[in-house]
Amino acid sequence: KAGVTQTPRYLIKTRGQQVTLSCSPISGHRSVSWYQQTPGQGLQFLFEYFSETQRNKGNFPGRFSGRQFSNSRSEMNVSTLELGDSALYLCASSPRTGGGVEQYFGPGTRLTVT
Amino acid sequence: GQNIDQPTEMTATEGAIVQINCTYQTSGFNGLFWYQQHAGEAPTFLSYNVLDGLEEKGRFSSFLSRSKGYSYLLLKELQMKDSASYLCAVEGNTPLVFGKGTRLSVIA
Numbered sequence: 001k002a003g004v005t006q007t008p009r010y011l012i013k014t015r016g017q018q019v020t021l022s023c024s025p026i027s028g029h030r031s032v033s034w035y036q037q038t039p040g041q042g043l044q045f046l047f048e049y050f051s052e053t054q055r056n057k058g059n060f061p062g063r064f065s066g067r068q069f070s071n072s073r074s075e076m077n078v079s080t081l082e083l084g085d086s087a088l089y090l091c092a093s094s095p096r097t098g099g100g101v102e103q104y105f106g107p108g109t110r111l112t113v114t
Numbered sequence: 115g116q117n118i119d120q121p122t123e124m125t126a127t128e129g130a131i132v133q134i135n136c137t138y139q140t141s142g143f144n145g146l147f148w149y150q151q152h153a154g155e156a157p158t159f160l161s162y163n164v165l166d167g168l169e170e171k172g173r174f175s176s177f178l179s180r181s182k183g184y185s186y187l188l189l190k191e192l193q194m195k196d197s198a199s200y201l202c203a204v205e206g207n208t209p210l211v212f213g214k215g216t217r218l219s220v221i222a
Contacts, residue, residue, distance in 0.1 A: 004156075033209070042214035043157070043201065056209040090156065099144045099205055100164065105156035 004093050004106035012112045018079040021109045025072050025093030032074040037088040050097040086113045116140045118213035120202050125219045126192055134187045134216045136202030147203040148176050148187045192220050
């Protein structure tokens with residue numbers, strides 16, 4: 001089975017621009033979660049989607065948004081980029097939502113904002 | 115609030131045993147995960163504890179004490195490939211909350 005894939009792997013943007021990141025979960029997985037990872041803050045939860053519905057949202061500003069399609073693929077969008085948005089964005093999929101479910105992470109998208 | 119503490123860095127010798135501690139204060143508690151993340155790679159699942167006690171899985175074991183808000187990951191017979199970051203994550207009333215990770219360096 002193919003793993004979680006994320007595109008693009010690397011991205012450089014300037015302040016004020018917007019960006020869209022894509023995540024394809026493992027086949028059959030319906031839950032997709034997004035995380036931001038930085039050296040200072042570690043892994044921080046952004047949001048979770050299950051069956052095209054946002055189930056949970058982390059403590060990030062409204063500039064961060066996402067969606068999930070009927071094939072479980074997910075996208076996240078960051079508008080009006082700030083320097084502090086430079087980070088590794090990780091997507092993780094799991095077969096179901098709820099407690100105790102192992103998450104399978106993708107390789108991440110490294111976003112640099114200049 | 116949510117707070118998860120892990121040591122930032124640890125160093126251990128090949129063949130030795132190392133214990134990586136994690137203490138937490140979170141809103142509710144359903145379970146605790148440990149993930150391993152090699153530099154430049156995605157985190158991978160190691161263990162999940164719900165009940166108090168020790169869960170052993172090969173060279174890796176994970177312990178949980180819910181009353182003390184404490185967990186540890188025990189790595190035995192350390193190998194060079196165990197050099198990585200180890201992330202503790204708590205599942206509570208909010209989505210998964212991760213600690214900042216412990217960077218383990220295994221030296222010869």
